[in-house]
Amino acid sequence: MILSRIILGLLALAPMTGYDLKRHFDSSARHFWAADKAQIYRTLARLVEEGLAEIEVIPGAGAPNRQLHRITTGGRAALEAWLRSPVEPHADRDPFLARMFFAEHLSPEAFRALLAGRREEAEALLAHFERLRAEAAEATDRGTRMRLATLANGIAHARAELSWLDETEKELP
Amino acid sequence: MILSRIILGLLALAPMTGYDLKRHFDSSARHFWAADKAQIYRTLARLVEEGLAEIEVIPGAGAPNRQLHRITTGGRAALEAWLRSPVEPHADRDPFLARMFFAEHLSPEAFRALLAGRREEAEALLAHFERLRAEAAEATDRGTRMRLATLANGIAHARAELSWLDETEKELP
DNA sequence: GGCATATAGTAGATTTATCTACTAGTACAA
DNA sequence: TTGTACTAGTAGATAAATCTACTATATGCC
Known part of the structure; x- marks a missing residue:
């Protein structure tokens, strides 16, 4: 899935929470990809399962914990492999x-x-x-x-x- | 679904088979919409169910029958209602x-x-x-x-x- | 004090879209 | 005569995306 690779790319820039990622998709990544909040969290969970990202829980004093996601060595390899693979066909729907x-x-x-x-x-x-x-x-x-x-x-x-x-x-x- | 309305629009230009529609999506409609063959046939079936299109079977002499789809009065109304409704948000993914x-x-x-x-x-x-x-x-x-x-x-x-x-x-x- | 907005995340259902693999005949060319 | 491409359509599985509705807290505004 392309979304998972884009998330890896963003995590390679800096460790982030799902919420941080959502903000990126709504601002800096807006001209090339959109992502639903639910989809982002689900994809993050899958990346962790696959060992491509890992979570550092930052306890919120009272506030809900933040789950900071960090790209792993395997994640960087997966990102680079994707970048070198053939570009997916693109059909815009307007x-x-x-x-x-x-x-x-x-x-x-x-x-x-x-x-x-x-x-x-x-x-x-x-x-x-x-x-x-x-x-x-x-x-x-x-x-x-x-x-x-x-x-x-x-x-x-x-x-x-x-x-x-x-x-x-x-x-x- | 937008696809169903586009299909109605194309059927309003001329009655067509699923195959004809596929060709339109691959040529004249290519810059604004892509559609999978399976999706086109499924959507056509739904339009017929809903009474927005009807089928005229043209027997093929030996060859498989062609199912010519024709827009109905209800179909034209649905097309026009869609055209007048608010434009769907569009987020390109490139x-x-x-x-x-x-x-x-x-x-x-x-x-x-x-x-x-x-x-x-x-x-x-x-x-x-x-x-x-x-x-x-x-x-x-x-x-x-x-x-x-x-x-x-x-x-x-x-x-x-x-x-x-x-x-x-x-x-x- | 009450309200809106931002932060941070979860859960489940539904809808859309895509992939794969079929059937079956026609036309054309090597 | 075999192979390839085109026409025409069906079936089922899987993947991806969206929608809706929740739980919580913090912050700032009127």
């Missing part, structure tokens, strides 16, 4: 484009609203990405520069989407 | 970007190969889209123009990906 494809069944107003909603989303996404990029310090090491390049990919696509919206709104008023 | 994010664990050669593979894919996709666009006659009706705009979206993103690759290969040789 509910907006699906609607666009059949939008002839919509009234002109409803159609314009559809495009407006997409624009709002794309703008929010672009703002999110640019905030992330601004937060990042200058890229010194190769790892950071690669993560920034991944972010640049999200920015490029968000901008492409906005340009396409400009054109489309002109073409199909 | 295995390539996931690897890119952790590519510091790769050797420089393996990293270059990763980018080269992505470039090949993007070029093939762009060629596929441009072939589709060339095949299409001039857009006269609104429906065709909307489908062409959907295609233009795919083209815009394929081009954005190629530009990003150009930059990234310069930035991270």
Whole structure:
């Protein structure tokens, strides 16, 4: 499963709790992967079972314990093996484009609203990405520069989407 | 399920067999939805159960019968209700970007190969889209123009990906 | 004081999607 | 004549993802 390898990759950056991971998936990893909370915890449990990660329980004074997950040597090996394996086929599923494809069944107003909603989303996404990029310090090491390049990919696509919206709104008023 | 509504949309264009639908998902609908053959047939069966589509069996002379699926009045209503409902949240999952994010664990050669593979894919996709666009006659009706705009979206993103690759290969040789 | 939000995690069910392996005939080419 | 690819569909298992609903505590706000 790809999710398990992404989690290993994140744990290789720093030991984390399930909650920490969820925050990563909602911010820095948002442009390439989404993960449900339940799925993250389940996957972590499996990684521990397989010996690819281990748990250090940090007792919360009163508060619930934190289970800090740390990648093991075996985990690092599994991560690297995955990175060297053939890239999984990728087929995007975009509910907006699906609607666009059949939008002839919509009234002109409803159609314009559809495009407006997409624009709002794309703008929010672009703002999110640019905030992330601004937060990042200058890229010194190769790892950071690669993560920034991944972010640049999200920015490029968000901008492409906005340009396409400009054109489309002109073409199909 | 979104897939069922997309299938209704395609059936609204013309009555089709499961096989015909599969071909659509692999060509004209490829930039926004992928569907497994088994999933298509299962979904068709459900649509018939729900009265949203009906089957006309076309006996094959010797060859297996074709089950032509035709959208019903109820099916058209369901399609339009879906189009008017709020757009489903969309979170893309891109295995390539996931690897890119952790590519510091790769050797420089393996990293270059990763980018080269992505470039090949993007070029093939762009060629596929441009072939589709060339095949299409001039857009006269609104429906065709909307489908062409959907295609233009795919083209815009394929081009954005190629530009990003150009930059990234310069930035991270 | 009461409420919302963030932290941290668990449990179970259901829905979707994918994988594998079949049947069966047609068309075409080496 | 054997093999490959295409058309058309079925069956069952497994994997992955999502939804819903819980338990707790801490922190800050009005």
